[in-house]
Each structure stands twice: as C-alpha cells, then as structure tokens.
Amino acid sequence: MRNSLLDRFRGAGGTSGSSGAGTFRADFTASLVVFLVAVPLCVGVAVASGVPAELGLITGIVGGLVTGFLPGSSLQVSGPAAGLTVLVYEAVEEYGVAALGVLVLVSGLLQLGMGALGLGRWFRAISVAVVQGMLAGIGLVLIAGQLYSLADAKAPSGGLDKIFSIPQLVVDAAGSADALKAVAVGAGTIVVLVLWPRFRRGAKVLPGPLAAVALATAVTAIFDLPIARVEVKGLLDAIQPPGGSEFQALAEVGVIGTVLAFTLIASAESLFSAAAVDRLHDGPRTDYDKELMAQGAGNAVCGVLGALPMTAVIVRSSANVQAGAKTKASRVLHGVWLLVFAVLFPSALGIIPVATLAGVLVYSGWKLIPIKDMTPLWRDHRGEAIILIVTAGAIVVTNMFEGVIIGLLMAVAKTAWETSHVHIEISGREDETGDQPLHVRIRGNATFLRLPKLLDELESLPREREVELDLTGLRHVDHACEMALATWTERHNAVVKRATVEEKQVMA
Secondary structure, eight states: OHHHHHHHHTTSSOOTTOOHHHHHHHHHHHHHHHHHHHHHHHHHHHHHTTSOHHHHHHHHHHHHHTGGGSSSOSSOEEEOOGGGHHHHHHHHHHHOGGGHHHHHHHHHHHHHHHHHTTOGGGGGGSOHHHHHHHHHHHHHHHHHHHHHHHTTOOOOSSHHHHHHTHHHHHHHHHTOHHHHHHHHHHHHHHHHHHHGGGSHHHHHHSOHHHHHHHHHHHHHHHTTOOOOBOOOOOHHHHOOOOOHHHHHGGGSHHHHHHHHHHHHHHHHHHHHHHHHHHTTOSSOOOOHHHHHHHHHHHHHHHHHHTOOOOEEEHHHHHHHHHTTOOSTHHHHHHHHHHHHHHHHOGGGGGGSBHHHHHHHHHHHHHHHSOHHHHHHHHHHOHHHHHHHHHHHHHHHHSOHHHHHHHHHHHHHHHHHHHHOOEEEEEEOTTOSSOOSOEEEEEEEEEOGGGHHHHHHHHHTSOTTSOEEEEEEEEEEEOHHHHHHHHHHHHHHHHHHHHHHHHHHHHHO
8 A cells, every 4th residue: 555655656756766665755854844944934925915824824735735746747846925925915905815715716717727728838938027027026015015024013005105115114113122123033034044054054954944933933932022923813713715705706807807817927936936846856847737737726725715825836846856855745745744733733823923924025025036137137138127127117016917917018019029020122223214113022020010110211212213012021911011011102103103294294
C-alpha cells in the first residue's frame, strides 16, 4: 500500500534510480520547510486583506490538499498570495467578507472552464512587461498600505490616499509611544528578513519569514509591548460559505469586473510562476491547461469555504525545490501540516504582532518591484519599460483591474505599431518628359497607425505626375488604410489630369 502511494507521487522531479523511500524522505523534509515558510505568509496575507487570519490558513490547506494533489505543475506550491492582497482588500471593503466566497468560487469555475478549453497556454502570450508592471503596482500599493499597519494605524481605502497620507502617518506615529514601539517591531522584522539569508547556517534550518516573525513575537512577549496582535476566531468559526444573497451580487457590473480581475491575475501569476519553477528543476515540465484547472479547482473549493483566492506562489515554490522536493507529495504534506497546525494550535496566532506581519508584507511588496531589471530594460527595450511603468502607475491611481487593462491595451498598441512596418518604392522618376506616371509600390503591413507616414510620403511626390499605386507587396492592409490610399490616389490623379487639360487649352 505504501509503495503504491509513493508510486503515484513519483516522477515529478526525482532523478532516475532514486529509491521510493529516499524520495519520500526528501519530500517529507521539503514539506516541513514549505510549511514553515507558508504559516507567516498565509496569516500575513489574510490580515492585510482585511479578513480573519484563519482564512489565509484555509486557502493554504486547500492549496496543498486539493491543488497540490492534482496534475499540472509538479513542484510549485499554491496558497494565498501577496499579489492579490490589494484586490481582495478592495473587494472586502466594497462588498463585505460574506461576498468573498462568491467572487472566489466564480473565478475558480472560470479557471476550470479556461483550462478545459485549452486556454492555459495562451496566458504565456501576455506581455511580461504587463505582468511585471502588475506586480510592481501591487507591491507599491501593498507597501503603502502596510506602512499603516506597521504603526497600528488604519489605512485609507484608495491607493493614492494611502500614499498622500503617509506624511500625516509619520507625524502621528512620531507623537505616539505605542505607535513607535509597533514601528520598531515591524522595522526589526524587515531587518531580519534582509539579513537572515546571510546567516547561512540559520537560513538552512529556519526560513527567513518564520525566523523574523518568531523573533518579533518573542520580543513583544518578553517586553509585554502594548501593540496589536492577530485576532483569532478558530478555524470552523472563520469558514463562511456564501449564501443566496451573495450570489445575487453577481448581477452588479462592479462584481463582474472584480471576478474577471481575480481570474486574470490569479491565472497569469500562477502560470508565470510555473514557468519560473520549471527553470529551477529538471523534472517534467508544466502542463499549463491542467495547472490552470488545478488552480480553478482549488479556488472553487476556497470559494465554497469563503476563504481567500489562491495562486501559485513563487516564494513557497522555490523553497520547495531548494529543499530537495522530488514529487508532488511535498506540497500535499505541507497542506497536512497546515491543517494540523490550524486545528491543534490556533491560539498560537493570537500572540503574533500585526506589525511584524506588516513587516513581512512590506518586504514581500518590495520584492515584487523589479528594481534591478529596470535599468537594462530601459536601455534595451524602452517601450517595454514604459508599459511596465504605466501599468504600475495606473494600478496605483485607479485600481487593479483597470490598471491591468490599461497595460494590456498599451502592449497591444505597441505590438501593432512595431509590426506595421511599411516601405515605399518609387520608380519612373527618370522620365524627364513627365508623360509616364510614377509607379509607387508599397510593401509591408499597412495599418492606420502608419497612415500619417504613408500620406506624408505620398504628398511629397511631384504634383504634376500621375501615380500608379501598387499594393500587391502588402502582407496586410486594414480597411482605413486601404480607403485612405485609394482616395488619395484618385484625388491626386484627378488634379493632375485637370491641370493637364487646362494647360492644353491655354496652349491652343
């Protein structure tokens, strides 16, 4: 029985010839590492999203026991992600925690449908600049919002409001001893996260997020600091399945936009994460359609339980690979450990300071911003850099969904502009008598984006010569361009003929 179970999990990334027992030991060890990484992140994302901390653990459990068991990507781990924190917070503020289950459930069903239709691979066609801009915008809003939690203060609702209110936050925090203590705990958490990887022995034993949260929690308890702690309800009490009234909200345009945003962002982030994880190991590659369906199944279950939406998370996934995981058993077991922790030790969450979780998310938000990539991207691909910056800025100024749509439209416009190259070849200029028409041949892709350039070049031709326009060299010509070229040629030749007739009449 044990060997048959191991055989079901074998083959995700293990080397040929490795024994079943050795593979299981590697997966068992990796699952503990991923569990230790997942606990503070699950709780932190939930608190930052404005929902009970247990809902983050529920999503992590589903990510392990449901999505982790399904085919798709072999080693990537799913759970609540910082990338959706801002969108979830806005949805909860707008529609309430009770409606969250419906949003996540419908998003999961859409992902299942897209995977079944074979649309998973098409997410790889989304511009990387848009995805990086999306993550950068999320990171900026996440950092701005968590700065308030660092000081145990309530954050404004809008992205711009969060940023513009930071000076007042600094003034208020500076005048409050309790706020300064909370800031010190949060700042200390960030320092530990930055420096922990340099402590190689410790980093091998204990993941950075857990070490930072554990140290900050211990300091808070030892000195009995008067700062906010995580509120604990209990696992069963936190589950809020959606009811009939919540499903009625799907008739609202805003709710539909939020569902589409959940679906687009969660799917894109998961599949881009899968591509990144594939580069970390030499096992089987990701089946994108199956992975999209696995994510959809997980989100559907999370929706039924009223929990947070899930994505594949690169932090947990890379920790899984680096810890030596061989098969999907490691991510399933990490879900088991999360379930055991949530059932047996829920009160352990109540001693964690909110400020230290804010510090973890500020650090996570900073990691979402591609600072190192900007200079080479600007130097070599300036258009992509502009799309990244505009997408991030649009998310901060408007919201997640509108910002991503603006980025996608810019990417499409840029591609259309770059592919619509046209070249004009003119023959017949050597005819000094001017009796023969000029032959103008246009090659390439003629679209409305290049129409001003085409018309400018045509207008520069001699006005006393007729023009024969040859469009056979065009691989593509849109309707607007075709009509404009035909109209110009007809008008130009009509003027030339009229001038010739008048000249002959004068000579007669």
